[in-house]
Amino acid sequence: MIDLIEISSLINKEKFTNRINKTDNCWYWIGAVDGRGYGMIGHPLMNTTIRAHRIAYQLFKGNVGTLHVLHKCDTKLCVNPDHLFLGTHAANMADMRKKGRRKNICAFEKNGRAKLTFEQVKIIRETKGQRRQLATQFNISISQIQRIKAGKQWVTVG
DSSP, X not given: OOOHHHHHHHSOHHHHHTTEEEOSSOEEEOSOBOTTSOBEEEOTTTOSEEEHHHHHHHHHTOOOTTSEEEESSOOTTBXXXXXXXXXXXXXXXXXXXXXXXXXXXXXXXXXXXXXXXXXXXXXXXXXXSOHHHHHHHHTOOHXXXXXXXXXXXXXXXX
């Protein structure tokens, strides 16, 4: 686990704030950005990168510990400490759903990676035995057939 207390002590607060474009509302990170659109910061002695909003919380508000740093404003590049709050992984997931950012992820057949349709899942559930045949027919694993039949996958499909 990366020690944010140690890392934040390596980061110069003035240099950090020089990478921020402060507006009346959000403070936008203008440094490096990761593939998901979050600000990133590194230090030669760290040998790693950390999301800028985590460092901002650590520098301006206090210890993050093992918690997530969430955005009230829902702006990935914002590092305004007044817009940041701590939460568990579960709180982060709930916050994402509440703000509509988690909508339609893994949404059954609407998921572009889904191999089955609702109708196919119903057929699998209604067919007695024949797990190997069903797996071959639908081009999925026998264990996937078992999870579907047990109601552990595609849970809301009757």
